[in-house]
Amino acid sequence: xxxxxxxxxxxxEPDPATGSIVPPxxxxxxxxxxxxxxxKGFDYARTAHPNRRALERTVAxxxxxxxxFVFTSGMAGIDSVFRLMRPGDHAIISQAVYGGVIRLTTQFxxxxxxxxxxxxxxxxxxxxxxxxxxxxxxxxxxxxxxTMIITDLAAVAKLARERNLxxxxxxxxxxxxxxxxxxxxxxxxxxxxxxxxNGHSDCTAGAVILSRQEDADKIYFxxxxxxxxxxxxxxxxxxxxxxxxxxxxxQHDGNGMAIAQHLESHTKVKRVLYPxxxxxxxxxxxxxxxxxxxxMISFDVGSIDAARSLLNHVKLCSLAESLGGVETLISHPATxxxxxxxxxxxxxxxxxDGLVRISVGIEDVEDLIADLDFAxxxx
Ligand SMILES: Cc1ncc(COP(=O)(O)O)c(C=O)c1O
Numbered sequence: 001x002x003x004x005x006x007x008x009x010x011x012x013e014p015d016p017a018t019g020s021i022v023p024p025x026x027x028x029x030x031x032x033x034x035x036x037x038x039x040k041g042f043d044y045a046r047t048a049h050p051n052r053r054a055l056e057r058t059v060a061x062x063x064x065x066x067x068x069f070v071f072t073s074g075m076a077g078i079d080s081v082f083r084l085m086r087p088g089d090h091a092i093i094s095q096a097v098y099g100g101v102i103r104l105t106t107q108f109x110x111x112x113x114x115x116x117x118x119x120x121x122x123x124x125x126x127x128x129x130x131x132x133x134x135x136x137x138x139x140x141x142x143x144x145x146x147t148m149i150i151t152d153l154a155a156v157a158k159l160a161r162e163r164n165l166x167x168x169x170x171x172x173x174x175x176x177x178x179x180x181x182x183x184x185x186x187x188x189x190x191x192x193x194x195x196x197x198n199g200h201s202d203c204t205a206g207a208v209i210l211s212r213q214e215d216a217d218k219i220y221f222x223x224x225x226x227x228x229x230x231x232x233x234x235x236x237x238x239x240x241x242x243x244x245x246x247x248x249x250x251q252h253d254g255n256g257m258a259i260a261q262h263l264e265s266h267t268k269v270k271r272v273l274y275p276x277x278x279x280x281x282x283x284x285x286x287x288x289x290x291x292x293x294x295x296m297i298s299f300d301v302g303s304i305d306a307a308r309s310l311l312n313h314v315k316l317c318s319l320a321e322s323l324g325g326v327e328t329l330i331s332h333p334a335t336x337x338x339x340x341x342x343x344x345x346x347x348x349x350x351x352x353d354g355l356v357r358i359s360v361g362i363e364d365v366e367d368l369i370a371d372l373d374f375a376x377x378x379x
Contacts, residue, residue: 003062003177004246011057012239025236026050047224051235056207058242059197062176063189065209067216069223070235074172074192075100076228077206080219081168081190084137087113091137092130094121094151096144096349097170098192099338118345121151122282124159131163140186141170142179143286146298146333146357147350148273150282153289157185166215172196172324177249178292182211195324198241199248203234248326249292251362256295258365259358259372263299268306268376270354273298295360296323298333304353306379307332311356313375316367323359328368330358 001009014021026049031042042048052070060068071077078101085091093101095118105116119130121140138160142151153169160167168188169181175196181189191197193205210216223229230238260274272279275286276293286293301307311319317330321337331337333351341351360368 006061007058007245008243010061011054012243023050023054026232045232046227046229049232051232051239052229055230055235055239058239059207060209063209064180064182065189065211066213068207068209069219070193070230071206071208071223071228072230073204074190074194074206075104077208078190079104080222080228081188081208082109082114083222084166084215084218085114088134089136090115090117090132090134091139092121092127092135093118093139094141094144095119096147096149096351097141098145099341103340120149121156122149124152124155127156127159135165137166137168139168143173143275143296145173146337146355148275148280148296148298150275150286152285153181153184153186161185173296174290174294175245175249177245178253178294179290182209184289187211188215193238194322196249197245198238199245199325200241201322201325201327203237205230205234205238248362252295252360253292255360255362255365255368256293256297259360259368260297262369263297266376268301268379269299270302271300296357297360298355298357300352300354301356301379302354307354307356309379310375313378314371316363316371317358325359326362328359328361328363330356333357
């Protein structure tokens with residue numbers, strides 16, 4: 001079936017007991033066992049429950065994986081993926097990843113003997129130079145948050161195959177509607193489903209989608225051991241959100257391109273980072289591996305004062321962290337999402353004080369442009 005059909009029907013079959021078109025929310029912690037040693041498939045909600053199983057089937061299908069596990073947040077899922085590595089193992093990570101990944105690895109996981117290097121993964125040569133005998137994992141975000149750098153997934157997948165590395169891709173910015181890394185050779189995809197997959201900014205959630213059974217077995221072991229699996233109500237919310245993923249992403253994509261083009265022609269804007277623009281250095285790679293360019297745009301207004309003035313004058317766009325919801329959110333990475341990243345590292349990867357990130361929603365684009373124009377006029 002097509003993507004939109006799968007998004008609506010896979011894992012969301014009507015309830016066989018009652019015919020309810022929407023599967024019920026199983027808000028229970030435990031399951032009564034008919035006899036000692038027998039169950040109806042579930043025993044305790046930390047281990048598994050019907051709403052989690054249903055959502056896991058949906059996201060596995062949409063990403064083209066053989067298994068998926070859903071977590072209480074994107075970071076909980078990402079943490080479980082890094083735990084596939086052993087003490088002494090080394091991972092190469094895209095240098096401008098989401099700040100929470102930098103915090104988790106450099107401030108926490110290093111204490112357990114894992115090693116990490118942050119490299120510009122848009123160049124395969126850079127990755128090759130950073131390889132060590134103990135390198136086990138390549139962790140790539142494409143486009144990166146918030147610098148919108150693209151990594152050529154087919155090229156890094158080839159390298160991962162040749163060097164026996166596990167390739168992990170954070171597909172949060174694109175969603176499986178616009179990019180499917182497993183089809184390009186990645187082994188694991190992670191998502192903050194808090195963003196596009198849920199799409200309605202009403203819960204946090206994460207997903208890990210896998211192509212290899214041995215990884216799936218380990219992730220499931222971790223999920224039920226640590227208890228980081230997503231709760232029934234939140235699974236219900238994400239399952240409901242996913243049903244409209246295809247139509248939302250079409251609208252996000254159209255609005256994103258219109259706003260990126262508008263900003264690029266605006267005199268108050270110094271630079272626009274959006275892979276859909278011809279001016280983007282990896283525009284051709286984005287065109288090759290994505291089915292659209294999405295709705296995440298970063299742009300530089302030159303200074304922190306200019307950024308402050310812009311952010312304090314928007315009315316329709318909301319000043320907030322997060323992204324991927326139906327409503328437009330605007331933020332200042334240097335002091336918000338990436339505040340935990342050391343200043344030297346922010347400088348090196350291009351998170352300047354004048355950089356503003358916008359997650360374009362699905363409102364009428366004319367209204368968004370009018371709001372941005374008003375706020376830009378105040379700089
Ligand atoms: C690209 C990306 N990956 C992962 C995360 C972490 O997800 P969560 O906030 O759901 O833990 C975020 C959060 O903003 C993100 O932007």
